[in-house]
Amino acid sequence: MAFFRNATSVIDAIETFFNTVDQGVLVFKEGVSNYLHGNQEAFSNNIAMMAKLEADADDLRRDIENKLYAHSLMPQIRGDILRLLEEMDNIIDTAKKNLFQFDVEVPNIPAELNQDFVLLTDMCVSSVSAVIPAARAYFRSPETVKDQIHRVYFYEKEADKLADALKRKAFRQMQGLRLSEKFHLRYFTLHIETVSDTAEKVADLLSIMAIKRSI
């Protein structure tokens, strides 16, 4: 049946898209860690990998969009689904942008802050890792979405706290740093934090979408 064949191909594309986003944030986490520990070669590999994954995610999103319209699939909720995919795509875009900023701006991060940055990145990546199963759940059992997204909100709040602590540490305790360096650190903290903010946005969207499906 052509209808089912088309539907299955879209499902496969969505699954691959989610996997790509998941891999993207993992590479981001690894990239930040490699940068902090001075593993330049590994960091360069992470950047190349990130660029590829981001491009793949973009292609997949466009492919899904085309298929949904071409085969007139889900005319009522198509808009919601495409918005969800766009927001998910924003996550990998943000992660890529952040990693590239590390590469371009080469921020001077004191070794005392390495652990804080690793923790912050880890928390942000956890929020994304929590939102992906929730997004998958929307497609099969929307009633479980709510049970899954509370983890995203938790990780996002934790990331906020860590970022706040990091900024305080940089500005109040690191007297040896110049003001410009402190500003630079603050920007990078904000950049990393954006990843969990984007995940939170996806969680908000998913929550509304799940309610809409239950009405």
Next chain:
Amino acid sequence: MFFLFLTSGLFLGWSLGANDAANIFGTAVGSKMIRFHTAAIIAGIFVIIGATAQGSGTTHTLSQLGSVDAVAGAFAVSLSAGIVIFFMTKYLLPVSTTQAIVGAIIGWNIFTGHTTDLSLLLTIVSSWITSPIIGAIFSAILFILLRMLLKRLQIHIIILDVYIKWALIIVGAFGAYSLGANNIANIIGVFVGSAPDVVIDFGLFSLNGAQVLFLLGGIAIAIGIFTYSRKLMIEVGNGIMALSAEAAIAVVLAQALVLFVFSSTAFSGLLKNIGLPAVPLVPVSSSQVVVGAIMGIGLVKGINEIRFKTIRGIALGWVLTPVFAGLISFLALFFVRNLFNLNVGSELNGTVAGTAISPAVIESLPQTSRHINLIWPGISLMVLLVLSAVVIYSFRQQKRRLVAEKELLEKEKQYNISQHALTNSEIRTVQLENVYLQNEVENKRKELINYALSIIEQKEYFEKISENLRSLINEKGPEVKDEKLKKLEVEVRQRMSFNDKVEEFNIRTERMHKDFMGRLTQLYPVLSANDIKLAVMLRLGISSKEIATLLNISPKSVEINRYRLRKKLGLGKGANLTQFINNI
């Protein structure tokens, strides 16, 4: 003559198709899951099948209520129902074809003196009340089951969408079948008593007079669907779809089941066989069943807000529609009999309404009837239909092709226009470039002439110097020699004014500030060429000392020139000359 009278029934069928198809396929069409034409074809086909195959049960009940045995009477009854529906729809009052036809039949009973079977009337009226309630129960149960099933199966939303699409088509087809089966009695029921005594053989199947009327009624409904239901389908569809696709399936299926239950002789017989009370085979209002079904879904979802206004409106329709239809029917029958002198039905004072036509009679093919063989005409018709379909399809394809070609031509035209515009602008650019190049050539020519003249002048000058020096060498008197040397020195110094360079500079500045010079001359015609030259130099930010060198005059003279320029420009004491010039 019979077919002329039948038109009122067919009109009723057309309006039923236009209004009620939205309850069946509204969801699928309104949500753009299937195209209107596909929905209309499926609904049309299944309405005709339902009407022809299963329309006898409800017809029998209506004929029990009042067996209209004269075609003119049937016409008046059907027309009265049509008029009531038209006006009540116009004034947005809830109306049902069933209630209108029942009222009109009672009007006929009263006019012809037949007694109405009150217990049967009670059964019919109670079905109007019970059908939305049953619809609510069915839809609630179906919705709960569907929800449980979906929860358990956890089907991917995209696969589910495909299932829903097909489910809506299948359920819609079933709904159309049930609508035809249940509501055909409203349209054709009153004419069945006067149906022509014929059997038409279509080869694969044969139809008696009553069934032919059902077929015609079904076709009228199908035409109503095709011609007039699109807008309503989209409107109602969007309204129902606001629930969710699963709920919409439950609503449409519940409606189809209710209509089926109230029209199926087989189901009624089955219930009777297992010792349960038989369901009365009564035509019910599909719209009211849908309202009940939607309320059933609302109750399952825990929405306590029951629209009492809607219920009150429906209840009002239960009373108003039959009363109006009865009155109009009575009046119509009076006019038809007294004005046109036509028989509107047998008059039997005080007896129970005429002979009811049983479903078995409707479905039988009596041997005594006139047999009409339509095998070959039927085959010809089918061939004709297929050919027409092929012709229409190829015509459409050609039309599409032509439209595409037209679009292509339009695009090519647009492309040519833009190309033309581009070429024109290119030509203009080239022309401007030519003018610029001509000016360049002219300037170069001037420069060359100046250069040549300068060479000649310099040659002549140096020849003169050489001659003077030679005469100096030959000079004997030292005093005269000194005097001549001084004179020569002054001459050489005067010559050091770098005339050619200054001239070149002037040409260049003139070229660069052509627009500015134009504006300045236009605004201040009193300015001399030297004033303009000075203004240009000031605009370039050249200091007075530098200007003095360039113009080969003393700085004092530059100051005087500046003063004159200020005066001519009308500047006050505090005004900045350079700033003023820059602002021009």
